[in-house]
Amino acid sequence: MNIAWKEIKKSKVKFMILGSIVFLVSFLTFIISGLANGLSQDNAALIKDLPDGQFYMNEDAEETYNLSLIDPNTQKAALNEHDGAAALSIQMGFLNDEADKQRSVAFVTSTESELFENVQAGEIVLDRSLEEEGLKVGDILTNNQFSGEFTVKGFVDQQKYSHAPVAFINMENYKEMYRVNEMQLIFIPDGGETPVIDGLQSFTNSEFLNTIPSYSAEQLSLNMIVWFLVVISGLLFAIFFYMMNVQKIGLYGILKAIGVKTSALFKMMWTQMFFITAIALALSIALSQSFNFIAPDGMPFSLTAVTTVQLSIVFLLIGFVGATLSGIQIKKVEPLQAIQQGEV
Amino acid sequence: MTIFTINELRKTFTTGEVAEEILKGIDLTLQQGEITALVGASGSGKSTLLTIAAGLQPASDGKILFNGRNMTSMNQEQIRKIRASDFGFVFQSAHLVPFLTVEEQLFLMLEVSETTLNKVQQKKEIADILKLIGMEHRKSAYPASLSGGERQRVAIARAIIHKPQMLFADEPTASLDSKRSKDVMELIRDLTKTLNITTLMVTHDEEMLAYADHIITMKDGLAE
Known part of the structure; x- marks a missing residue:
């Protein structure tokens, strides 16, 4: 029996709140990443589109x-x-x-x-x-x-x-x-190895891009925002699951007392995390890709499928890490504690 | 037939530099199908004895033999397996899973005990036990919509659905009124006798002692 799914079904509001926050953060991340890419293209397409x-x-x-x-x-x-x-x-x-x-x-x-x-x-x-x-x-x-x-x-x-x-x-x-x-x-x-030319300094394409002052400053700021948002979403997962786990300490204790494996409780939490994140990401991908098409002319916005997939994987990983860190409580919980706490 | 034996069981709790011996060498033998009640004043060690016997906390010294196997030398996973398949628990509060229906609570317990029954057999088993406890009409209800007595009946059903050999009950009637307490105790007695389950129960309620085959009084960490 999938108790993770049963809990989501019974506590829809609680999970919808978490899902909506993940959706908002991931949507914002996709939009800012699209703008960063767009500005990067606008700033240096001449160089970026050259072969390595x-x-x-x-x-x-x-x-x-x-x-x-x-x-x-x-x-x-x-x-x-x-x-x-x-x-x-x-x-x-x-x-x-x-x-x-x-x-x-x-x-x-x-x-x-x-x-x-x-x-x-x-x-x-x-x-x-x-x-x-x-x-x-x-x-x-x-x-x-x-x-x-x-x-x-x-x-x-x-x-x-x-x-x-x-x-x-x-x-x-x-x-x-x-x-x-x-x-x-x-x-x-690129012909394989980097030729050395006396009196000249060599740069790869990306190193050369970073010598353009406006490019590096602009990209650094935008990428910093993107990664801050990714870290914030990881923290949100950790905090939300921590709070949910604190509420469920008694329940976990009883489940452990009747013989449920700790690994099964972790699987329950991971299933919920993946389910919420997948739905939130699907929605934000759909919306951000739509924005790709409806963005006003002249707005430097470019969100590629590769960036979207990469960011989605990062979101899933960071959600997994956040939820797992908060799940350390599950490992620590003693059945006796729960029994002494009274009704769950 | 002896199914459960406790020899020279000791438990010491240490707080800072102060060590307090709660159980001072308990010997106990439980016969299959019988109900044994542990009584005694608060702090006498009866709940500690019950939780150690049930594998919920380790002993400091002594032996616990279940079906001839020494539980005190087992690791956590071996004890968890015994708890899942051979033991059943009823606590003061029902402690049901709030997001599962009555029927699902019982399905979960069968799953945890790694039952060999197929889905159809599991459904029949659940239907039978719900009938026994008079809750078949409430099988789709969530714990929040059940009365205290109903919840405790479901908790008892959950404790025995997988046909454990031992039932550990820690003041199962403490949160119920007198009428419901009697109903619950009659249910425990009838089910354990029908299924030949050995029961170790802690109670404060003298009226409940009428349902026990043996009564052990605990005092200052010793069984009298």
Whole structure:
């Protein structure tokens, strides 16, 4: 007989209160995690969507790509030695459309590579968000540091950097705009081992992301909130089951006296914990995934199935740990204590 | 036939540096199918004796033989198995599981005792015992909706549904009025005689002694 289920059926309100709190906390966690992911995409999709590999910047740049200038000879040698390698630069800037409306963009230029858009001089390829704002192929755009004009050649999906749409431009145009001949970075797709290049410091994709100050600060805060919520839910489980167990000490004692195994009492508690958590998680997954679709345009929200499953597993594990810790009382309870306490 | 023997049983409780001997060498023999009542003043050690005999707390010294097996040398799991399948308990309060119906309380006990009966046989067994205690019409009721007397009758049914060899009753009528006390004691006597169960019972109520085959008076940790 499943006494765990019988208790849930008889004490619906008590378990619904616990379930609703788990639901609220997990829903909030999913939403904040979706926002963290969304902001992360909005901040660095350009880098995040690259294959695993190594970024290189000048050792003197103190891990700040803006300060990095790679010697052209070093760059040439590196690109020749490694298949698929590309040198690139990123600079924040502005574009003016034909109506002189100014838009903030991240200018990106690179040597010829499959990983980045390669454009001819005078052409520009933009992130699709600018198309949604009204720009179209053939539009003429200008920049106050550039003597010529840019013609919009096309749009690409999900290319954002530092919360701004990326604008891919030709290297010669970039050099004119920023008065430099050197590139800031070299990217070498993963070829197994990490190549060492004299004078350059290497970073994995995630290490490079963390050198972007706004990215690391933003993600740290949001991830901290997510993990606080996960820990809070674990504590909630521990506290709720502790309180329920305190109320049931007498019952546990009597059950032990008549011969019920301690392990059976733990199974009863775990069954209840898994049942409540599973229902609460199912509801919050359904709602947060719906929010994925109904989130307002422009709201950086991205909750992937993988993140949802990972967080759900963490919730189940932390619920299990919380409930088990509170269940230590069950192990300690003496049948005699219960008998002397009177009616349960 | 002797089913339960206690030899030189001692129990000492230690609080800080003070050790107090509650049981000072008890010898006791219980015959199958008989009801033995333990009486005595408060603090005489009768409840301690009952709970040690029932395997609910360990003795400090001495031997308890159940069916020839020495319980004092058994581990916790072995004692739990005996409690589950060979012992039945009735306490001052009914101590029913609040979220189980009367019928489910009995199912639970059969499950705990690892009965070999199949589901149909279990149902029949439960129906029979509910009839015996006059509670068949209340089989779907939860403890909260039962009267004190009804709860105690269900507790007795739970204590014997798995046909234990021993029944331990700690003041089973303490929370009942005189009429219900008599009903409950008659029920215990009738069921234990029918099922040949050996009963060790603690009581304060002199009227209940009429139902016992043997009376043992406890005084200052000794059986007189």
